[in-house]
Amino acid sequence: MKKLLLLSIAFGFLLTSCGSKTQGELVGAKGKKWYPEKPYGMELIPQGAFIMGKSEEDMAKVMSAPTKTVTVRSFYMDDTEITNSEYRQFVEWVKDSITRTKLAILADELGLGPEDGGIGDYAFKDADTTKMSVYDKYMMDNYSGMGETGYEGRALNMDENLVWDTSDYPDEYYAEIMDSIYIPEEESYNGQRTVDVTILKYKYSWMDIEAAARSRSGSRKDFIRQEELEIYPDTTVWIRDFSYSYNEPMHNDYFWHDAYSDYPVVGVSWAQAKAFCNWRTKFKNDDQKDKGKQFVNQFRLPTEAEWEYAARGGIESGTYPWGGPYVISDTGCFMANFKPQRGDYAADTALYTVEAKSFEPNDYNLFNMAGNVSEWTNSSYDPNSYEYVSTMNPNAISGDNERKVIRGGSWKDVAYFLQVSTRDYEYQDSARSYIGFRTVQDFMGEEDPKGIR
Structure with a gap:
């Protein structure tokens, strides 16, 4: 009887150990081999610390951007504004x-x-x-x-x-x-x-992670938000933004005509830009699912700190994405598309917007981080936010604050708004002929990867 019991134990041991590659050791659950993949049309912005805010005199005396050393994590950013x-x-x-x-x-x-x-x-x-x-x-x-x-x-x-x-x-x-x-x-x-x-309405849902994390009660479904909105750009902005001005050709042709395909999209509200980010994530992950690959991180609007960090291109305390303090190069050429002189919009060779890959990119290979169109960020505008935001991935976001930060200045702005530290805002439901956006995606990991495909 003892022999039979010993044989049964030994047989059971063989059944549990045969085919096992762990040999009883804690080796972790094995998943698929994963490699970081650089998204199409994006550049990797490496993690780092920088001095956010105005290191030079604030000529406009707004005083909304005192200097503050902060750190941001690595992320990818579109090398251009989202085009038509x-x-x-x-x-x-x-x-x-x-x-x-x-x-x-x-x-x-x-x-x-x-x-x-x-x-x-x-x-x-x-x-x-x-x-x-x-x-x-x-x-x-x-x-x-x-x-x-x-x-x-x-x-x-x-x-x-x-x-x-x-x-x-x-x-x-x-x-x-x-x-x-x-x-x-x-x-x-x-x-x-x-x-x-x-x-043309886009409907999607998202989960308010921050509200859920800070809540002490409620189920998961209490924090799922439903959105549905019209997504076609408001082409009438070309007329409404400028009284007693003839801009009808831009209203008629700018968004849909092939001549403007590579120009930045405008007339898009903050909410529409967010919807685009959701769709871009879905569009990519539907393809990932078909190929049996893991889902990618969501595309989203950059935080204000991420935008400024990327715009600086690694240049500490620079006035503009190219450093500064001038907007004209050594050869006498303007460095960006803006309004260089009173009443003269075309001195920089452009009356309205220019193609998204115009002018020289900054040291992170990002085009038009100054001028062309101002860009939506995901951050809410509070003139005092630099006083209380975290020094790690700072972001002042509030669902009750409809003023959202825009950055970079535009084709109709003076040089002050092109400065990487200048803050401006617009209401989230507004669309303008001079505001566009670009998207970012979180990088998986902490250190700069080598050999990103």
């Missing part, structure tokens, strides 16, 4: 998604599927349950249709190309949906009927 072309990619994605949703809903109401052709080709993917995985079918049965419309959670058919040429519409139902995408016929003129931009 890049923002149009966001707009086109939203337009396509809304169109596909409308087509799928009508196909569902009509009981049509891919086997019926026409609008049925754009039916929800779950219209054919025979091709669904067990998990997808479970999720559809238990979670789809739980929103306001009853169609939330149902996957769109992204494989079928949308048809925009009216002569190729597959059936009358398709024509009906496309008709609802465009402005009413009575509002069109010169034979041009454009997309109704008021329907």
Whole structure:
């Protein structure tokens, strides 16, 4: 009997140890090998400390930026402002998604599927349950249709190309949906009927981590925020920003015409810039998921401290991104796009904005950190915030403060606003012809990586 017991123990030991590579040691849970990957169009800004604020005399006597030594962590930053072309990619994605949703809903109401052709080709993917995985079918049965419309959670058919040429519409139902995408016929003129931009709404959710971390009660769902907003830029800013001034060509052409594709997008509010960041994260992570890769960190607006640190380009106490204290180079050329003389906007060779990769970049290879367009940051504006923000990754953010910091100055500003330490603000729901933005992404790690791909 003892022999049988010993044999059983020995056999059990073999079962638990065979195939084990840990040999009973604490080696940690093994995941996939991970390498940092430099995002497209971004530059790595290494962690470091710097003197934030005005080290020189504040000529405007605002006194809102006293010097303070702070430290920021490593992050990636767009090497240019977000361009019209890049923002149009966001707009086109939203337009396509809304169109596909409308087509799928009508196909569902009509009981049509891919086997019926026409609008049925754009039916929800779950219209054919025979091709669904067990998990997808479970999720559809238990979670789809739980929103306001009853169609939330149902996957769109992204494989079928949308048809925009009216002569190729597959059936009358398709024509009906496309008709609802465009402005009413009575509002069109010169034979041009454009997309109704008021329907281009982006809906997303996010979690207020800071509020959740500081709260002593409440469940996770109490801190999930829902956002839905129109995302098309306000092109009327070119006229409304300047009274008794002829800027109609910019209103008509600046955002959509290919001639301006590489120019910075303007007419975008702080909320729209935040929505773009959310979409860019989703767009990238959808691709990561398809490739079986880990998700990337979210794209976001930079904090005020991150923006100033990046703008300085590693130059301590410089007045401008190129150092300073002058805005003209040794060869007599202006170093940025701004308003160099009273009433003379074109002395720097540009009347309005210039292409996003104009002028020389700073030492972090970032273009137009001074001039061209002012840039939204994620920080709220408080003239006294430097007195109380942390010295580690400082950020004064308040949901109750609708004034958001803008930095860098613009094509219509004087040189003072181009200084890396100058603070300015605009209300978060405002859109201007001289405000754009660029995004950042947190770097995974603390030290500067070697061999980033």
